[in-house]
Amino acid sequence: MEFISQPLTLLTFFPLLGVLVILFLNAEQKNAIRWVALGTSLITFFISLWVFSMFDSSNPNLQLEAKYNWINVARFNIHYYLAIDGLSVLLVLMTTALTSISILCTWSAIEDRVKDFMAFFLLLEVGMSGVFLAQDLFLFYIFWEFTLVPMYFIIGIWGGPRRVYAAIKFFLYTMAGSILMLLAILWLGIYGNTFSVPDLVAKGNIPANIQLWLFLAFTIAFAIKVPMWPVHSWLPDAHVEAPTAGSVILAGVLLKMGTYGFLRFNIPLFPDATVQAAPWIALLATIGIIYGAWVSYAQADVKKLVAYSSVSHLGFVMLGLFALNPEGVAGSILQMINHGISTGALFLLIGMIYEQTHTREIKVYGGLWKITPVFGVFMLISALSSMGLPGLNGFVGEFTILLGAFGSNAIGNPWYAGISALGVIMAAVYILYMFQRMFMGPAGEITHHHQLKDLNWREIITMIPLIVFMFWIGLYPKPFFDILAPAVEKLLSALPL
Amino acid sequence: MTLPTLTDFYVLLPYIILTVWASVLLLVDVFIPKNRKSLTAILSALGIAVALGYAIAQIGVTSKGFNNMVALDGFSVFANILLLASGLFGIALAYGYNNRMNMQRGEYYILLLFSLTGMMLMAQAADLIIVFLALELLSIPLYVLSAISRRLDAEESGVKYFLLGAFASGFVVYGIALIFGATGSTALNDIFFAASSGTFSLLLTVGAGLLLVGFSFKVAAVPFHMWTPDVYQGAPTPVTAFMSSGAKIAGFVALFRVFAVAFPALSDDLTNVLWALSALTMIIGNFVALSQTNIKRLLAYSAIAQAGYILMAFVPYGNKEVAPVAIASGLFYLVAYTISNFGTWGVVIALEKAENKGLELDDYAGLAKKYPALAIAMTVFMLSLIGFPPTLGMVGKFYLFRAAIDGGFVGLAIIGVLTSVVSAYYYLRVVVNMYMKEGDPTVENETWLNFTTAITAIATVAVSIVPNILFLLASTAVF
Numbered sequence: 001m002e003f004i005s006q007p008l009t010l011l012t013f014f015p016l017l018g019v020l021v022i023l024f025l026n027a028e029q030k031n032a033i034r035w036v037a038l039g040t041s042l043i044t045f046f047i048s049l050w051v052f053s054m055f056d057s058s059n060p061n062l063q064l065e066a067k068y069n070w071i072n073v074a075r076f077n078i079h080y081y082l083a084i085d086g087l088s089v090l091l092v093l094m095t096t097a098l099t100s101i102s103i104l105c106t107w108s109a110i111e112d113r114v115k116d117f118m119a120f121f122l123l124l125e126v127g128m129s130g131v132f133l134a135q136d137l138f139l140f141y142i143f144w145e146f147t148l149v150p151m152y153f154i155i156g157i158w159g160g161p162r163r164v165y166a167a168i169k170f171f172l173y174t175m176a177g178s179i180l181m182l183l184a185i186l187w188l189g190i191y192g193n194t195f196s197v198p199d200l201v202a203k204g205n206i207p208a209n210i211q212l213w214l215f216l217a218f219t220i221a222f223a224i225k226v227p228m229w230p231v232h233s234w235l236p237d238a239h240v241e242a243p244t245a246g247s248v249i250l251a252g253v254l255l256k257m258g259t260y261g262f263l264r265f266n267i268p269l270f271p272d273a274t275v276q277a278a279p280w281i282a283l284l285a286t287i288g289i290i291y292g293a294w295v296s297y298a299q300a301d302v303k304k305l306v307a308y309s310s311v312s313h314l315g316f317v318m319l320g321l322f323a324l325n326p327e328g329v330a331g332s333i334l335q336m337i338n339h340g341i342s343t344g345a346l347f348l349l350i351g352m353i354y355e356q357t358h359t360r361e362i363k364v365y366g367g368l369w370k371i372t373p374v375f376g377v378f379m380l381i382s383a384l385s386s387m388g389l390p391g392l393n394g395f396v397g398e399f400t401i402l403l404g405a406f407g408s409n410a411i412g413n414p415w416y417a418g419i420s421a422l423g424v425i426m427a428a429v430y431i432l433y434m435f436q437r438m439f440m441g442p443a444g445e446i447t448h449h450h451q452l453k454d455l456n457w458r459e460i461i462t463m464i465p466l467i468v469f470m471f472w473i474g475l476y477p478k479p480f481f482d483i484l485a486p487a488v489e490k491l492l493s494a495l496p497l
Numbered sequence: 498m499t500l501p502t503l504t505d506f507y508v509l510l511p512y513i514i515l516t517v518w519a520s521v522l523l524l525v526d527v528f529i530p531k532n533r534k535s536l537t538a539i540l541s542a543l544g545i546a547v548a549l550g551y552a553i554a555q556i557g558v559t560s561k562g563f564n565n566m567v568a569l570d571g572f573s574v575f576a577n578i579l580l581l582a583s584g585l586f587g588i589a590l591a592y593g594y595n596n597r598m599n600m601q602r603g604e605y606y607i608l609l610l611f612s613l614t615g616m617m618l619m620a621q622a623a624d625l626i627i628v629f630l631a632l633e634l635l636s637i638p639l640y641v642l643s644a645i646s647r648r649l650d651a652e653e654s655g656v657k658y659f660l661l662g663a664f665a666s667g668f669v670v671y672g673i674a675l676i677f678g679a680t681g682s683t684a685l686n687d688i689f690f691a692a693s694s695g696t697f698s699l700l701l702t703v704g705a706g707l708l709l710v711g712f713s714f715k716v717a718a719v720p721f722h723m724w725t726p727d728v729y730q731g732a733p734t735p736v737t738a739f740m741s742s743g744a745k746i747a748g749f750v751a752l753f754r755v756f757a758v759a760f761p762a763l764s765d766d767l768t769n770v771l772w773a774l775s776a777l778t779m780i781i782g783n784f785v786a787l788s789q790t791n792i793k794r795l796l797a798y799s800a801i802a803q804a805g806y807i808l809m810a811f812v813p814y815g816n817k818e819v820a821p822v823a824i825a826s827g828l829f830y831l832v833a834y835t836i837s838n839f840g841t842w843g844v845v846i847a848l849e850k851a852e853n854k855g856l857e858l859d860d861y862a863g864l865a866k867k868y869p870a871l872a873i874a875m876t877v878f879m880l881s882l883i884g885f886p887p888t889l890g891m892v893g894k895f896y897l898f899r900a901a902i903d904g905g906f907v908g909l910a911i912i913g914v915l916t917s918v919v920s921a922y923y924y925l926r927v928v929v930n931m932y933m934k935e936g937d938p939t940v941e942n943e944t945w946l947n948f949t950t951a952i953t954a955i956a957t958v959a960v961s962i963v964p965n966i967l968f969l970l971a972s973t974a975v976f
Contacts, residue, residue: 074825142891
């Protein structure tokens with residue numbers, strides 16, 4: 001009983017209860033299934049709020065630990081070990097919130113095999129929460145790989161025309177990356193005789209040359225997930241083909257698993273290699289920022305445009321992380337949240353219009369502002385937030401990251417920050433160019449043929465929380481930085497800088 | 498020469514029970530009317546169950562019998578239990594299938610029992626002569642079973658299996674002869690002493706190599722795998738299921754015991770050979786599987802590839818510190834493989850139609866919509882064979898790769914994980930067909946078939962979450 005009542009256990013595995021209920025419902029009772037899924041995800045969200053209320057943000061250490069022996073035979077020393085700290089608490093809240101929002105947005109978009117969809121979606125939530133909470137490498141790896149399975153089905157069954165290709169590419173690409181991490185995890189397990197991350201960090205002293213190899217193995221896994229240039233090519237396919245809810249979760253949460261991995265594992269476990277690699281990661285991040293923005297500009301498909309903009313935005317996150325100073329790291333964690341909110345909002349909105357028109361070609365739209373004003377306003381705010389307009393959330397994150405990267409000793413060269421700042425301008429160009437073509441000017445081809453409806457109440461409710469957070473983080477980010485600061489400071493204090 | 502004592506018989510108790518029961522059934526079967534042959538199946542299963550009970554009762558007992566020619570230890574008990582369970586699954590899968598395909602014949606089950614006794618003897622053999630006897634005892638009934646449906650392709654399968662199998666037996670006998678020439682004994686312990694007493698002749702190395710060839714044939718390791726796809730495809734599917742688990746288990750346990758007991762001194766030479774064998778098997782098996790469109794051929798190549806992973810456990814067999822863990826990981830993976838393998842074949846049998854229909858990958862299209870439970874089970878098995886959580890295959894691979902890294906074979910582990918990615922592609926093709934394509938499959942609904950599929954699917958997931966007991970059994974099963 002004690003095992004079940006642990007708050008973090010409850011948070012992670014509660015969606016399984018929903019899956020169980022859904023399995024016993026008749027596939028034809030679509031609305032009942034939707035309500036059960038939504039209810040489950042909302043309760044999970046409230047559990048995460050409950051966890052947050054117990055969380056002490058002035059404490060930089062792991063909290064609310066649930067630690068039990070799991071496999072301790074055959075020289076294995078594996079624990080069931082969940083815990084939360086300042087680095088992960090916001091990401092967990094975002095995960096549970098975005099899951100509820102995504103389920104709400106599928107209400108009319110998913111009509112086919114609703115039962116399977118909701119079951120997979122809730123399973124996905126288990127995997128995602130587990131990734132952010134696991135403190136044992138074995139447990140982490142299980143959750144990490146497990147998230148691929150439901151996502152694979154979500155893309156492959158409910159995706160667009162090239163869904164099967166995109167789903168398999170997504171699966172194989174990510175698996176190929178993480179499988180080498182498995183070997184590194186095994187090496188660490190043999191070395192430290194434990195898979196518990198805090199214990200391994202405390203033990204430390206991994207020889208420098210081996211650190212570099214292990215760092216590389218973890219980096220390949222996480223870099224593919226982020227995705228960093230040049231291993232990003234799965235992302236446009238997966239994003240474009242995935243159904244809206246899948247894209248939201250993919251951009252909002254799954255990509256953050258990669259950046260979070262750097263934060264939780266690479267930096268504390270391999271401090272020497274981290275410092276050594278920082279300039280190289282910064283280089284790749286900078287290339288990603290410019291490349292992503294450049295390619296975004298050239299896209300004719302609006303969903304693809306947002307997908308490539310993720311490559312650019314996640315470049316900022318990586319740049320901030322490997323600035324290895326408090327501004328950079330805190331900014332980049334906040335930017336993870338920001339990206340989840342802004343890009344999530346953009347995907348949701350694109351999904352809402354796509355549901356009516358079944359096309360994402362930018363050029364067939366035009367003049368939407370007059371026809372669907374509410375939609376236009378939401379789109380404008382989200383777009384501005386994504387491009388980093390002061391007063392909205394994106395600006396706070398990007399500004400702090402650039403500040404950190406500019407003065408970073410680890411990167412050692414202010415030019416990376418300087419060039420990356422161009423990325424902000426380029427973001428303004430591709431976002432505004434897209435907005436102008438879709439919403440301004442004369443009515444386009446599609447707007448003639450369709451009686452386009454503006455957003456309904458369900459869709460507005462879906463959007464409101466995201467908009468609120470865009471303004472909140474944009475105008476008053478202090479509470480968020482206060483949560484991050486102690487944990488970030490602790491993380492960086494161990495680095496040989 | 499001393500007369501056998503009761504201890505001698507106790508050492509071989511499950512084997513003896515099964516042999517006697519099979520012989521009795523040969524007689525009894527004559528009196529069972531033609532249309533009631535499923536009774537033989539039930540009686541055979543009962544015999545296996547009794548033997549299984551005695552095998553379980555032998556857990557923790559260590560002994561030798563018949564002038565040290567057979568051994569009873571944790572290893573043999575573990576193998577026996579696994580083999581007997583395979584026998585039960587084999588009968589459960591065949592029960593409805595044989596009715597449906599009009600080949601319900603008593604000898605089917607009796608041959609299966611005899612083959613099973615050979616496999617069990619293989620696990621207990623502590624002398625090369627017994628190894629050879631067991632090898633023949635397990636193989637000959639399998640040759641017959643492969644051809645038992647009397648269709649043309651089944652007969653082709655049987656003949657092919659027989660010819661190549663006889664060839665492999667020749668290698669084993671010749672190897673034994675050379676080893677006897679080099680050491681003056683066929684007992685594994687004596688060979689060990691002779692080999693480790695300093696200088697040993699080239700004869701011994703060549704003999705061990707020839708034995709390895711023979712066993713590699715049985716477990717279908719590259720480059721001795723050529724027979725596998727044709728035989729697996731041609732043989733009746735329940736026979737294939739039994740063969741791909743039982744014969745593989747038997748081949749591996751014999752390989753483990755013979756090499757780890759008799760030839761640690763040769764490990765400098767043989768470890769490299771095993772390394773290459775394992776790497777080749779993983780690479781060729783997985784890559785060739787990519788282009789298969791028939792599920793039986795696909796699973797045949799998958800079985801080849803899986804042999805490569807199990808062989809990996811065996812590479813560091815000469816390293817005293819790592820070998821026990823490595824062999825334990827091999828045993829663990831054998832269990833994971835056996836469970837998922839039977840489940841997979843269960844699904845294949847459920848979809849198979851007469852005249853070799855229903856065996857293409859396209860026949861799986863739309864399965865998830867019509868038969869969601871079956872599709873979920875198949876997905877679980879595919880994930881397990883890839884080595885993906887939350888399944889037993891993932892825990893097994895985790896264990897295997899750790900043994901490889903522990904033994905210093907990081908390169909092999911890297912080949913292992915990368916070929917796993919390759920394997921994901923063809924295993925997922927099955928899932929793609931089931932979930933992402935439209936189709937209208939029909940499925941046979943047979944109690945024992947459904948039971949087997951369900952229980953293996955549940956075990957694949959459940960044991961992966963609580964694997965402690967299996968870990969403990971495997972790690973204490975090493976002699």
